[in-house]
Structures are given as C-alpha cells and as structure tokens.
C-alpha cells in the first residue's frame with residue numbers, strides 16, 4: 477500500500493488526520509508509534525527528527541509528510557475523495573485555513589499545555605503557564621460559541637479541514653475545562669462533531685488508551 481500513516485490513536489493531532497482519512501475512505505497502512513518503546517521511537521525519529529506525530533509516508537511519490545494540516549492538504553491534492561475538506565474556491569479555502577490555524581493555535585496548543593503540565597515531574601509545574609492556557613481556552617470558547625450560532629460546521633454547511641482540526645482538541649479541552657454548562661452553541665457543535673462517523677470512529681479507536689489521559 478502506498479500510504480503509510482505513523483500515529484497513535486490517543487494523540488489528538490493524529491485523530492485530526494484520521495478524521496480526514498475516514499471522511500474520504502482513503503486506504504492507508506496504519507503504523508502505531510510507541511514512544512515508550514525505544515526501537516519504535518528511534519525509527520520514528522529517523523522518519524521525522526522533530527518526532528511529533530502524525531507523519532504520512534507516501535512510497536508511490538517518495539514523500540514523507542509531517543504536520544497534520546499539511547498532511548490533510550497533501551491528501552486533498554494527491555488522493556482526493558468525495559469530501560472536499562479544502563474548498564476549491566480561493567477565499568473559502570483561505571477562511572478554512574484560518575479556522576484550522578485558530579483551532580490548532582488557540583484551542584489545541586493551550587489544551588496540550590495543560591495536559592503537559594499534568595505529566596511534569598513533581599516540583600516542575602508551571603502554574604502561570606497553565607493559568608494563561610486556561611484563559612486562552614476561555615477566550616476561544618467564547619469566540620467559537622458566537623461563531624457557531626448560525627452554523628452547522630465550522631465553515632457553514634460543509635464539513636472541512638477546520639472541523640477535522642476542531643474535534644480532537646475540543647474533546648480533550650472539554651475534559652479539562654468543560655464548556656457544556658457555559659457555552660451552549662459550542663456544546664451543540666461539539667455534539668455534532670462527536671456524532672460524525674469519521675470522528676466517532678477515531679474516538680472509538682482511542683477508547684482503549686483513554687485511561688492514559690491525565691484528565
């Protein structure tokens with residue numbers, strides 16, 4: 477099989493790409509990366525020295541593609557399917573990419589910072605960093621709540637890259653700082669995301685590992 481996907485089912489950025497793969501029924505060979513296994517970690521570092529998951533390897537085109545958004549763009553370009561995750565129209569595509577950046581930088585990043593702090597050794601915590609991350613999440617929740625007042629998906633009627641980017645960090649952020657009672661429209665959007673078969677499948681596959689989430 478041409479496409480090899482290096483990932484872990486619990487890793488939120490990997491779930492973002494899994495959603496895109498499942499939306500289009502793109503065939504791929506799964507390769508689970510286990511950072512607790514030195515051989516697996518070393519093989520992954522060889523592929524992408526930054527060692528952040530996910531990474532896509534395309535043997536047919538001899539390309540190694542890191543970074544979740546770039547992988548989804550690459551798939552849209554070279555392995556398109558029925559779901560147009562990046563709209564063809566230039567202005568809509570720009571807006572979609574902006575929302576993808578928003579979810580990565582202002583929901584995913586602060587969520588990861590809070591999780592990362594919980595995994596630090598005793599005495600090495602960063603309460604100031606956690607406070608700033610929580611304030612960022614609070615701000616982002618408010619922005620999403622307002623934006624989703626009249627939308628089904630992040631870009632309107634069509635499910636796009638922006639929704640792939642939104643689901644996983646909202647899932648974990650909601651465990652750390654629940655938005656259900658305070659942000660009704662965001663909560664309804666999140667519910668729609670969890671019912672989307674592509675995301676529901678990624679979450680079901682992550683379920684056996686959920687016990688490792690420090691939430």
Ligand SMILES: N[C@@H](CCC(=O)N[C@@H](CS)C(=O)NCC(=O)O)C(=O)O
Pocket residue numbers: 487488489490527528529530542543544545
């Ligand atoms: N900007 C990257 C972020 C990827 C990322 O943060 N991946 C996490 C898993 S969700 C990871 O590999 N963490 C391992 C580590 O930091 O050692 C992307 O969009 O793919």
